[in-house]
Amino acid sequence: MIKFKTKKRIFSLLQGRNLSRFKGEGLDFREFREYSFNEDAKKIDWKISAKINKPLVKEYDEERELRIILCIYATPSLYFGIDLLKSEYIQNLIEILGIEAVKEDNKIQTVILKQEPMIFKPTKNIKTHIAFTRKLGEIDFFNVQKGDLKILNRFKKSLLVLIGDFFEEIDLSYLKHETFVIIIRDIYEENPPFRGDITLLDPNSKQDVNINFSEFDAKRIKKHIEEIDKKNYIHFKKLKIPFTKIYTNENPIPKLIRLFK
Template identity: 40%
Template sequence: MTEKRIKKLLIKTKRQVFSEIPGNNPSLFKGEGFDFVELREYQPGDDVKKIDWLITAKLQKPFVKLYREERELNVVVAVMLNGSMFFGTKRFKQEVAAEVASLLGFAAIKNQDNFSYLLFADKEYGSIRPTKNMQAVWQMAKQIVRFQPLGKVANFAALSARLFKIRRKSIIFIISDFLEPFDLKVLAKKHEVVAIVVRDRFEEKPESIGFMHLIDPETKKSMMVDFEGLTIKNYVKEIKKLDHKMYTHFKKSGIRFTKIYTDEEPFIKLLKLFGQR
């Protein structure tokens, strides 16, 4: 990706956040309240995740914990840049991830929240301490698009362990294609986790293209594959099984999520995720 395209991407995302979202909008990143205030009896419409089950069991009535939400949030953008992110029929997933991360970064800074990022694959490749400096977003985007993901595997266990070490409760956005095994359950108990799934439609609904020489983007091993009938059918079946497991994990862990394809507009999908449109 050329410097000109990187600059164009950053100008676009900055304009969308600062011009198309009216005013300071703290509800864009609506995190859990961090300071405990009191217990009160459950009322219709309360979030069931805030029920204190121990008190409920003792008093035989449902009670919820009330919190005072901090004005200043801690927003962390974590991008998984393993080999499979170097793919796309419309745009590379890696480029879409850079756009999504930039939108989140600019939104955090516009809301005067603390912003930090973490670039990961088999290990950590880049990060910055919490800041409100807009240059951090530019730095992050450039690092993402210039990164060489080929030959790198996704290590979600190491990423989760690294993010778990963040002391202050944070809103953590994890951007990945989530095609590799992962477990965010423990991390989601400490922090509020939001998953942004970046995919190309061809990955989920491939066309019949006959014999093709493929290279595994993580191991760099090459192979000849007959991408026809039964092969495609079995592949699609496995992808659906993988996604069902992924969605189930997100829902059980209380993780908000959205899927953004390489031919979609990330800004619109993020607004929908946060209930802005």
């Protein structure tokens, strides 16, 4: 299994963006301190104060970490790859993104969006996150059925990283999250190298298809994908959603750094 490494912090580049509404809203108790006469008396903890016969108030630290959701938009077409399956590449990508997020003191949550979604608990522990990513290797992407993106609105407003191959038009207009899109492709999907009589496995019908693949067929597939991409790109730009396309033969780090800049 390939491993991605980076010396640069990925999510720290987001600090210039207005992300305060996606940070933790809770308060962590730090300590008791003595009440000052010019403070609001409502802050006094009367129960503790009565025990020691001295007015005390609680001191809190505001949660500052970002809430980050890493979501795989699962489709059967992720079970494809000449040298490496897209699903395997995404597993590695999820791992490095989660590790970097936790290193920067953020809380990470992984979601595999399929008909019966897999939702892992939020964590700030690298070992726990890696254990979650290992479970991605157990998913039968070839037989997966697509889930409903609207489920993501059940979560608190977060920084959402949506990952998939997106071979269809997708509507993200109803999502309430600060969304980033990562498109994962095998380079041969857009530029098929094979010609002549071949047998292909249709990931949707799960049937072998015997075809005579010509130069015309290759150009038609490429044009079809370009049209879908163009429509999605226009949609993303209209919603001001940052996006990038990464091929499975690439080191993703440079594009990730630009994406979250």
